[in-house]
Amino acid sequence: MKNKKWVIVIVIVFIVGAGIVFLYYREPTPTTFLNIEEMTEVLIKQQDITAPITILDVLELEKSYYIVPFKTDDEQRWMSHWIFERSGWKLVGYGNKQSSLQLLQLHHNDPKSYYFVWHFPPQEEVTQMNIYFIQDRNYYISGDNQFYIPRIQLHMNIDLTDSLYGVQKIPENWLTIMAAITPIEADRFLMPMIESFPSHNFAWQTLDEHNQEAHLETGESTFTHWLESVDIHMTHVIYDDYLEKP
Amino acid sequence: MNIVFLASTIFCLGAILYIGLKLAKKQPVPKNYLKLFISILLGVFSFTIEFPFRDTAVKIAILPLGVWILFMLLRKKEGAWERYRKFAWLGFFSNYLFLVSSFLVTPIHQWIYPPEHLLTYMRANDEIEVEAIHPSATQPIQLIENLQQSLKEFESETFNAEEFYYDAYFDETLTNIERFPYVMVGQLPKLGSGIKASIYVEQDGKGLLVSTTKTQYYFRSEHSILREGNDEE
Numbered sequence: 001m002k003n004k005k006w007v008i009v010i011v012i013v014f015i016v017g018a019g020i021v022f023l024y025y026r027e028p029t030p031t032t033f034l035n036i037e038e039m040t041e042v043l044i045k046q047q048d049i050t051a052p053i054t055i056l057d058v059l060e061l062e063k064s065y066y067i068v069p070f071k072t073d074d075e076q077r078w079m080s081h082w083i084f085e086r087s088g089w090k091l092v093g094y095g096n097k098q099s100s101l102q103l104l105q106l107h108h109n110d111p112k113s114y115y116f117v118w119h120f121p122p123q124e125e126v127t128q129m130n131i132y133f134i135q136d137r138n139y140y141i142s143g144d145n146q147f148y149i150p151r152i153q154l155h156m157n158i159d160l161t162d163s164l165y166g167v168q169k170i171p172e173n174w175l176t177i178m179a180a181i182t183p184i185e186a187d188r189f190l191m192p193m194i195e196s197f198p199s200h201n202f203a204w205q206t207l208d209e210h211n212q213e214a215h216l217e218t219g220e221s222t223f224t225h226w227l228e229s230v231d232i233h234m235t236h237v238i239y240d241d242y243l244e245k246p
Numbered sequence: 247m248n249i250v251f252l253a254s255t256i257f258c259l260g261a262i263l264y265i266g267l268k269l270a271k272k273q274p275v276p277k278n279y280l281k282l283f284i285s286i287l288l289g290v291f292s293f294t295i296e297f298p299f300r301d302t303a304v305k306i307a308i309l310p311l312g313v314w315i316l317f318m319l320l321r322k323k324e325g326a327w328e329r330y331r332k333f334a335w336l337g338f339f340s341n342y343l344f345l346v347s348s349f350l351v352t353p354i355h356q357w358i359y360p361p362e363h364l365l366t367y368m369r370a371n372d373e374i375e376v377e378a379i380h381p382s383a384t385q386p387i388q389l390i391e392n393l394q395q396s397l398k399e400f401e402s403e404t405f406n407a408e409e410f411y412y413d414a415y416f417d418e419t420l421t422n423i424e425r426f427p428y429v430m431v432g433q434l435p436k437l438g439s440g441i442k443a444s445i446y447v448e449q450d451g452k453g454l455l456v457s458t459t460k461t462q463y464y465f466r467s468e469h470s471i472l473r474e475g476n477d478e479e
C-alpha cells in the first residue's frame with residue numbers, strides 16, 4: 001500500500017516537472033508584429049531618438065526577428081531590431097550606423113542565419129554595392145607540412161537606387177563553400193600558428209552607376225545601441241586595389 | 247567515422263574488461279562488481295601531460311590521482327584498500343594501453359587509407375559538385391561524367407606552397423588569377439576513413455589540392471575533370 005502511494009507521488013511530480021520544462025522551453029509562437037503607432041511609441045522613448053520619426057519599412061528576417069528602418073526629422077537614418085520573446089515584441093537594438101554594413105547572426109553556431117543589414121543616408125553618386133566573401137591567399141610551412149591557401153573572392157550585387165536600406169541573407173553557395181573549406185581550420189593544438197591566419201571575411205564596396213568605385217557619403221555620428229546582446233560580425237570596406245580582376 | 251580508431255578503442259576496452267574480470271575472479275565472495283568498476287574508472291583519473299609528436303597529440307599519464315583518492319577514501323577501512331587497489335591501478339595503466347594503441351592507429355590507418363592516394367579523400371557520388379570561388383574561374387563549370395574513372399589517374403606530386411603563393415603576385419601571366427579557383431563540395435571520403443578534407447581544383451582541372459587538418463597533398467593527372475557549361479542548357 002505504502003509503495004503504491006510513492007509510485008503515484010513520483011508519477012505526479014514527474015508529470016508536473018515535465019509540464020514546467022515543456023512550457024518553459026517551448027518556442028513561443030510570435031504574435032503579429034507591432035503596428036506603426038506601437039513601434040513609434042517604443043522608439044521615441046529611447047534617449048538618443050528625437051521625435052518625430054518616420055518609419056520607412058518593416059523587414060521580416062525570421063518570424064521572431066524584425067528590422068525596422070526609420071528616419072528622424074534631421075535626416076538621420078536609423079535601424080531598429082526587434083525580437084519576439086515570451087512577453088511579446090521587444091526592441092533589442094537601434095542605431096544610426098550609416099557608414100557600415102552590419103553582419104548579423106541570429107542563431108549561435110548557425111551560419112545559415114547570417115544577414116547583411118544596412119541603411120545609408122541619401123547618396124549622390126552611389127547607386128549600388130557589392131558584398132564580398134573573401135579568403136586571403138596565404139601559405140605557411142611547418143616542418144614537412146606545407147599549406148597553400150587559395151584566394152576566394154565572390155560577390156553579390158545590391159541595387160541601391162530604390163532604397164538605401166535593406167537586409168540580405170547570405171547566399172546559399174557561400175555557405176556551401178564555407179563548409180567545404182573548414183577542415184583546414186581545425187587542429188589548433190598541433191598547429192597553434194594557424195590561428196594567426198584569418199580564414200574568410202566579409203567586405204563591401206560601394207559603386208556608382210558606371211560600376212566605378214564611389215565613396216559613401218555618411219552622416220556624422222554613427223553608433224548602435226544594443227539593449228540586448230546580438231551577434232554582430234565584422235565587415236570591412238574593400239577598395240579596388242585589393243580586388244583581383246582578371 | 248574512423249573505423250581504425252573505433253576498432254582500437256573497442257579492443258582496448260575489451261582488454262581492460264578481460265583483465266578486470268580475471269582479477270575479479272580472485273576476489274573473495276561476495277563480489278560487488280559495481281564497486282570494482284568504479285575503482286577502475288577512478289583509477290583512470292590522472293595528471294597527464296600532453297604534447298604534439300609526429301602530428302598526433304600524445305597524452306602521458308604521470309600522477310595516479312584516482313589511485314591516491316581511492317587510497318585516501320579506503321585506508322581507514324580494514325582490508326578495503328587491498329581489495330580495490332588492483333582495480334584502481336588497472337584503471338591507471340589503461341591510460342598507457344590507450345597511448346600505445348594511439349601509436350598503432352596512425353600506421354594502420356595509413357596502411358588502409360594511404361595518405362598519398364587521392365581516393366582516400368574522395369569517391370564519386372551523386373552530390374559531388376564544383377563551385378567557382380574566384381573571378382578567374384570559368385563559369386558555368388561542372389564535373390565530367392565519368393568522374394570515378396578519372397580520379398584513379400591522379401598521382402601525388404610534390405609542390406611548393408611558397409611558389410604557388412608568390413606566382414600569383416610576381417608571375418605576370420598569373421596576376422589576378424587564382425591557381426585553384428574551384429572548390430569541391432559534397433564529396434565523401436573513402437568509407438570508414440573518418441578523414442575530413444577540403445579539395446581545391448586547379449584552373450586546368452588536372453590538379454587537386456587536398457587539405458586535411460594536418461597537411462596538404464597535391465595531385466596531378468593527364469586529364470581534366472572539369473567541363474564547361476551546365477546540364478540545364
